[in-house]
Amino acid sequence: MTRATRARINTDALRHNLTRARAMAPGAKVMACIKANGYGHGLVEAAQALSGADAFAVACLEEAMEIRSAGLAHPVVLLEGIHRSTEVATVRDNDFELVLHDQAQLAMLEQAGIPLRLWLKVDTGMHRLGFSVADAPAVRERVREGGLAEGPMRYMTHLASADEPAGTPDPRGQIDRFLELTRDWSGERSIANSAGVIDWPDSHQQWIRPGIMLYGVTPFVDRSGEAVGLRPAMTVTTELIAVKSVEKGGRVGYGGGWSAPREMKLGVAAIGYGDGYPWHAANGTPVLVNGRPSRVVGRVSMDMITVDLSEHEDAVVGDPVTLWGEGLPVEEVARHAGTIPYELLCGVTRRVKFDVD
Numbered sequence: 001m002t003r004a005t006r007a008r009i010n011t012d013a014l015r016h017n018l019t020r021a022r023a024m025a026p027g028a029k030v031m032a033c034i035k036a037n038g039y040g041h042g043l044v045e046a047a048q049a050l051s052g053a054d055a056f057a058v059a060c061l062e063e064a065m066e067i068r069s070a071g072l073a074h075p076v077v078l079l080e081g082i083h084r085s086t087e088v089a090t091v092r093d094n095d096f097e098l099v100l101h102d103q104a105q106l107a108m109l110e111q112a113g114i115p116l117r118l119w120l121k122v123d124t125g126m127h128r129l130g131f132s133v134a135d136a137p138a139v140r141e142r143v144r145e146g147g148l149a150e151g152p153m154r155y156m157t158h159l160a161s162a163d164e165p166a167g168t169p170d171p172r173g174q175i176d177r178f179l180e181l182t183r184d185w186s187g188e189r190s191i192a193n194s195a196g197v198i199d200w201p202d203s204h205q206q207w208i209r210p211g212i213m214l215y216g217v218t219p220f221v222d223r224s225g226e227a228v229g230l231r232p233a234m235t236v237t238t239e240l241i242a243v244k245s246v247e248k249g250g251r252v253g254y255g256g257g258w259s260a261p262r263e264m265k266l267g268v269a270a271i272g273y274g275d276g277y278p279w280h281a282a283n284g285t286p287v288l289v290n291g292r293p294s295r296v297v298g299r300v301s302m303d304m305i306t307v308d309l310s311e312h313e314d315a316v317v318g319d320p321v322t323l324w325g326e327g328l329p330v331e332e333v334a335r336h337a338g339t340i341p342y343e344l345l346c347g348v349t350r351r352v353k354f355d356v357d
């Protein structure tokens, strides 16, 4: 039997979500985040579907080169900048844009002496990448004096907890610090990730940087993409490969951590952690069988899961099982698996067949 496990990528949904992002941030340009293989959807496939974006953002030079190799001439922003001076020529030859976020990079650019398109990154509270608010003005001066920037310099910061209702640091404080710092600087600004696009209008500025929302998913634990007008771009499905009954008290799966409360019907579906379905998916994690709600029982195996068919009297081998996507928000699955939707989307493995339509 060929493996029925599939990830269907709905490019209409990607286009729809881009339109939605634009509508939420009128007037702002869109830097579509397609790092990490387009959040698992396929880097080139995502870039092509999202070609209406004003720019793409990726994590590294390899990802940027894939976009160019696919024939897309958009501006491409390297969110982590470059890591060695030998990369300068590739950046210049392909007209990539760099996020400049620390002193070692600054020294590299000074040594190269070739002006590049730059985003100066300021750390307003996340304490990951970026120059401190105190250091940023001096760095800006060095870039200007050294003639290191091709065209106007631009400014960026990143929100640490815009997705948490009572997050720390408070997005309000980060946004205010950034706007205060850059108030007298001419040049475009960018603050908003998806959470900023959806919830923080004054983070929109000239460029928004949506990622997860373009794939139809929100970063919020309490709101699905559908609730904010998005459509899921990835739907993961498989089939039942066995249907059986288990007696009352029968233990299911590795470790026997779940036992049947009564005699009941079970199904085995062809997906497991070897496909990127999370091992941490707890008993009760929702799935759909024939489009109707069911749930995982027992531990996730490498290639299989067991599902409760007690309310699926008609279910037979070969019936479709949906793990997430259309009809079943990945946010909900992530919650049951103790993870975030980002990880589930990025983690679908190579043996799953991708259908792009």
Ligand SMILES: *Cc1c(COP(=O)(O)O)cnc(C)c1O
Residues within 6 Å of the ligand: 033, 079, 158, 192, 193, 194, 195, 209, 210, 211, 212, 213, 219
């Ligand atoms: C990934 C990333 C984004 C997009 O974040 P989402 O939460 O997926 O919208 C924006 N900005 C930076 C710097 C990023 O690394």
